Amino acid sequence: MTQQPLRPSLVRALTLNFWNIPLPIVCKDQSKRLAALCDYLLAEEYDIVALQEMWFGNGHNTIVEKCGSVYGYTHYFARGFMGSGLLVLSRYPITETLFMAYGPNGRPSMIHQADFYGSKGVGLCRVDANGHLLDVYTTHIHASYSEQKAEENAYTPLRTAQALQLCQFVRGTRRAGASALLMGDLNSTPAEACMKLLQAGGDLRDAWLAANGSEHGGETSNTSDNCYSAGSGSPERIDWILYGGDTIKCLSCHVVARRVPDSIICYSDHNGVAAVFELSSVDSSSPAPQGPIGKKSVPIGKKDLAEARDVLTCGVHEASRRLTSCGRRLLATLILLPLLLMLPSSSTVSVLFGSTVLFSAFQLFAYAVNVAEVRELRTLVASMSLQLVHAEKISKRSGPTCTTL
Numbered sequence: 566m567t568q569q570p571l572r573p574s575l576v577r578a579l580t581l582n583f584w585n586i587p588l589p590i591v592c593k594d595q596s597k598r599l600a601a602l603c604d605y606l607l608a609e610e611y612d613i614v615a616l617q618e619m620w621f622g623n624g625h626n627t628i629v630e631k632c633g634s635v636y637g638y639t640h641y642f643a644r645g646f647m648g649s650g651l652l653v654l655s656r657y658p659i660t661e662t663l664f665m666a667y668g669p670n671g672r673p674s675m676i677h678q679a680d681f682y683g684s685k686g687v688g689l690c691r692v693d694a695n696g697h698l699l700d701v702y703t704t705h706i707h708a709s710y711s712e713q714k715a716e717e718n719a720y721t722p723l724r725t726a727q728a729l730q731l732c733q734f735v736r737g738t739r740r741a742g743a744s745a746l747l748m749g750d751l752n753s754t755p756a757e758a759c760m761k762l763l764q765a766g767g768d769l770r771d772a773w774l775a776a777n778g779s780e781h782g783g784e785t786s787n788t789s790d791n792c793y794s795a796g797s798g799s800p801e802r803i804d805w806i807l808y809g810g811d812t813i814k815c816l817s818c819h820v821v822a823r824r825v826p827d828s829i830i831c832y833s834d835h836n837g838v839a840a841v842f843e844l845s846s847v848d849s850s851s852p853a854p855q856g857p858i859g860k861k862s863v864p865i866g867k868k869d870l871a872e873a874r875d876v877l878t879c880g881v882h883e884a885s886r887r888l889t890s891c892g893r894r895l896l897a898t899l900i901l902l903p904l905l906l907m908l909p910s911s912s913t914v915s916v917l918f919g920s921t922v923l924f925s926a927f928q929l930f931a932y933a934v935n936v937a938e939v940r941e942l943r944t945l946v947a948s949m950s951l952q953l954v955h956a957e958k959i960s961k962r963s964g965p966t967c968t969t970l
Contacts, residue, residue, distance in 0.1 A: 574694055574695045574697055574843070574844045574845075575612075575816075575841060575842070575843055575844075576612045576613060576694060576699070576746075576841070576842045576843075576844060577609075577610075577611045577612045577613075577839065577840075577841050577842075578611060578612065578613045578614070578615075578746055578748060578806060578839065578840050578841075578842065579606075579609070579611045579613070579614045579615070579748075579821065579822070579837055579838070579839045580614075580615045580616075580617075580703070580748035580749055580750075580804055580805070580806055580837060580838050580839075581602075581614075581615075581616055581617070581804075581822055581832065581833060581835065581836075581837035581838075582616075582617040582618050582705070582749075582750040582804060582833060582834075582835040583598075583602065583616050583617065583618050583619055583624075583832070583833050584598075584618050584793070584833040584834045584835065585599075585618050585619050585620055585624045585650070586618065586620065593793065593830075594830045595624075597825075597828075597830060598825070598830060598831075598832055598833065599624055599627055599628070601825040601828070601830075601832060602628065602822075602832055603627070603628055603631040603632055605822060605825075605832065606628070606632050606635070606636070606654070607631070607632055607634070607635055609839075610635050610656070611654075611656075611839070612655065612656045612657065612694070613653070613654070613655050613656075613657070613692070613699075613701055613746065613748075614636065614653065614654040614655070615651070615652075615653055615701070615703035615748040615749060616628070616651070616652040616653075616654070617650055617651060617652075617703070617704075617705040617749055617750045618650045618705065618750075619641070619648075619650050619651070619652045620647045620648050620650040620683060625641045625652045628652065628654070629641075629652075629654075632654060635656065636654035636655060636656055637655075637656065638654075638655040638656070638657065638658055638659040638692075639652070639653065639654050639655070639659075640652075640653050640659055640662050640688070640690055641653075642662075642664045642686070642688040644664060644666060644684040644686065645666075645682070645683075645684030646682050646684070647682050647683050647684060648683075648684065649664065649666075649683070649684045649685070649686055649688065649705075650683055650684075650705060651686075651688045651703050651704070651705065651749075653688065653690045653701060653703055655690065655692055655701075657692045657693055657694045657695070657699070658692065658693045659690045659691065659692055660691050660692070660693055661689075661690075661691040662688065662689065662690050662691070663688070663689040663738060664686055664687070664688045664689070665686050665687050665730070665734050666684060666685070666686040667685050667686050667687075667706075667707075667726075667727045667730055667731075668726065668730060668937070668938075668941035669722075669723045669726045669727065669880075669884075669937075669938045669941050669942060670684075670685050670707070670727075671683075671685065671707055671723070672887075672931075672934075673927075673930060673931050673934055680707050680708060683705075685704075685705055685706065685707060685727065686704065687702055687703070687704040687730075687731050687734050687735075688702070688703050688704070689701070689702050689734075689738055690703075691740070691743075694844055695844075697744065697812070697844040697846075698740055698742060698743035698744065699743060699744050699745075699746065699844065700738070700739050700740060700743045700744070700745045700746070701745075701746045701748070702731075702734075702735060702745065702746065702747040702748070702749075703747075703748050703749045704731055704747070704749040704750075704751070705749055705750045705752075706724050706727045706728065706731070706749075706750070706751050706752045706753065707720055707723050707724050707727060707752060708720070708752050709721070709724070709752055719883065721757075721876055721880075722876050722877055722879055722880020722881075722883065722884075722942065723880060723938075724752060724753060724757075724759055725757075725758060725759040725762075725873055725876045725877060725880070726877060726880065726941065726942055726945050727759075728751070728753065728759035728760070728762060728763045729759070729762060729766075729873065729945055729948075729949075730945075731747075731763060731767075732762060732763050732766040732767045733766075735747065735767040735769070736766065736767060736768070739809075742812075743810060744808070744809070744810035744812050744813035744842075744844055745769065745808060745809040745810055745813075746806065746807070746808050746842075747767070747769055747805070747806070747807040747808070747809075748805070748806050748807075748838075749804070749805065750803060750804050750835065751763075751803060751804070751805050752803050753803060754801055754802060754803060755771070755774075755780040755802060758869055758872040758873050758876060759873065760805075761869045762869055762870075762873055763807070764807065765869065767807070767809065768809045769807035769808065769809040770807060770808055770809060770815070771805070771807060772805075772806040772807065772808055772815045772818040772838075772840040772842075773802070773805075773806070773818045773838070773840075775808075775815040775818070776815050776816065776817050776818035776840065777818060780802075782802075783802045783818075783820055783838070784800035784801055784802050784820070784836075785801070785802060785803060785804040785820060785835050785836040785837070785838060786798075786800065786801045786802075786803050786804070786834075786835055786836075787799060787800050787801060788800045788823075788836060790823055790824065790831075791823070791824075791831050791834060791835075791836065792824070792829065792830060792831050793831055793833070793834035794834040794835070804835055804836070804837070804838050805838065806818065806838050806839075806840045808840075808842060812844055812845050812846065813842050813843070813844055813845075814842065814843045814845070815840055815841070815842055816840075816841045816842065816843055817840065817841045818838065818839070818840040818841075819838070819839055819840075820836050820837070820838060820839075821836070821837045821838070821839045822836060822837030822839075823836050867953060867956045867957070870949055870952055870953050870956065871953060873949055874946055874949035874950060874953065877942055877945050877946045877949065878946055880942045881939060881942045881943055881946060884935060884938045884939045884942055885939055887935055888932065888935040888936060888939055891928060891931050891932045891935055892932055894928050895925065895928040895929055895932055898921055898924055898925040898928060899925060901921055902918070902921055902922065902925065905917060905918045905921060906918070
């Protein structure tokens with residue numbers, strides 16, 4: 566008996582950075598926003614929901630419990646001290662999960678930014694969508710924390726490195742024949758090199774562009790109608806839904822979850838993004854998929870490769886400079902400690918000695934983190950350089966061409 570083809574299936578997806586930080590002075594109206602979000606999710610009945618910044622407390626547990634009648638399958642990627650903040654809700658069975666922490670992951674000295682302690686990474690949930698294979702990825706890339714242009718921003722190399730690792734993870738884990746959704750706060754605008762590389766190298770398409778025909782619009786951060794982030798900077802589109810595969814088609818994409826109905830508050834300091842997709846069966850007459858994602862190659866322009874390599878190279882220089890500064894501070898404290906021991910004992914000396922020991926320990930920790938970051942960035946620079954050499958060789962043989970991550 567021949568197997569009947571699967572019926573087309575509609576999938577409604579939502580991504581939202583919920584802003585769940587346990588600092589009431591900074592993160593306002595948490596309990597009200599959490600209750601409103603639960604009501605919203607129950608009313609909308611999305612098929613797949615990806616939430617970011619669900620870091621502390623029982624916020625994710627509250628959502629799982631209150632929304633369990635609609636979203637019977639959930640997974641929270643609990644990683645590190647604060648957790649990854651990534652929560653996935655699904656109406657379809659989640660059959661397998663996987664998580665990868667990013668290598669360069671922020672600066673431990675920037676405690677107020679907390680990106681380093683947020684265990685940033687990418688989570689994967691394999692979903693059985695009425696017999697259709699669906700690989701759902703969710704992530705939250707390092708923030709920029711600046712109004713500077715991308716090429717002048719100190720965190721651009723770090724975000725580019727995370728985007729490249731995300732791209733490699735998607736390519737390496739996506740199942741042949743499966744459709745893919747990548748949802749989350751990528752903290753990157755459409756014009757940035759890391760977004761171009763992520764879409765080309767990960768064989769992913771922008772749902773907003775596919776549905777609306779333009780990269781403009783769709784701003785989710787610092788919008789004028791957001792009571793928490795309006796005026797904090799220029800409105801930007803940094804929350805994304807990307808999709809890939811031969812059996813998935815984007816039907817619509819909208820900015821949603823703005824202001825809570827009949828209220829003066831918003832759901833978050835970000836707006837959400839929702840999209841509707843159609844999943845169809847694979848044409849049995851088409852060639853069998855090849856490789857991990859069923860593609861022989863994915864085109865990436867040499868210009869984009871060179872731009873990413875240059876950004877990462879600048880990141881290596883900056884990280885090396887921080888490493889040197891951190892090493893000097895560590896050496897100074899290690900020299901100071903024996904000198905403090907030579908002073909007459911007193912409460913002041915004891916406090917000073919204890920503070921110096923703690924400072925030395927933190928500097929040693931920061932030094933180790935900086936060493937790891939320099940090595941990670943150098944590895945990525947070497948990878949990009951090899952790809953550029955390969956692209957140049959092919960270009961000389963067959964004219965202008967592309968390469969693959």
